[in-house]
Amino acid sequence: MFFSNLTNILNDINNTLLPQVCFGCNAHLFRGEQLLCTICRNDMPFTEYTFNAENPVDRIFYGRITVKKASSFLFYRENSIVQNLIHHLKYKNQEQIAPFLGDWYGQLLNEDPALRHKIDIVIPVPLHWKKQRKRGYNQVEGFAKKIAGHLSAEYNGTLLTKTANTKTQTKKGRIGRWQSNKALYELSSEAASLKKKNILLVDDVITTGATMEICARTLLQVPNVNLYMASMAVVPLT
16 A cells, blocks of 8 residues: 555656646646546547448458458547647657557457457568667557457567568559559568468558558468458548
8 A cells, every 4th residue: 555655646746747748639647547638538539440340441442452351440630639649659759659549449349249259360560670770669569469469369570571661652642652562561481370360460540551452462472361451540531
């Protein structure tokens, strides 16, 4: 009891001297709040897509690749809470945002009967080693690990690798991105272990779906795999 009270006192002193703020609105966080204040948590734009019914993320990949099911946790819009979170995750060294979102989404996925007990392995979209060394981490890794834990699935961040350090391509169209990315991903020598497995491929934001498509094509080189896809967020189709 003494140590518990002491920890709370020290945390209160730390928060007074270095107050934690909400990544959504910059308001000071109160005890019990983590990364987001209660108001921003309640305002999160959940897609509410499941792995049972068809949804717009599925339709992004129709006619392009054979995927069992695709979905996403949140909607990504300009000047939004989600944009703030992912910007801080990718460019402000706030690595803790990834497991925070992964834990949240993982609990929901574990309650989805269409996915629960079906995934054997979770694989994140990889970064090139130079970019990962510069950033210090793959922003998808913590998200994917938490999801794997909730689904009682294996996590593996080495089976799929990126072979070239390309510049950001968020402004390119789907065809242009595919043409420049088509040889960027390779399977490791361990990839034979994926045969006949149910794979969940995970990324941060789906825009055109080009990156996920190329990664999926690489994974589908393994015989008899079933591929599912998920992301932190998706840009709403207009």
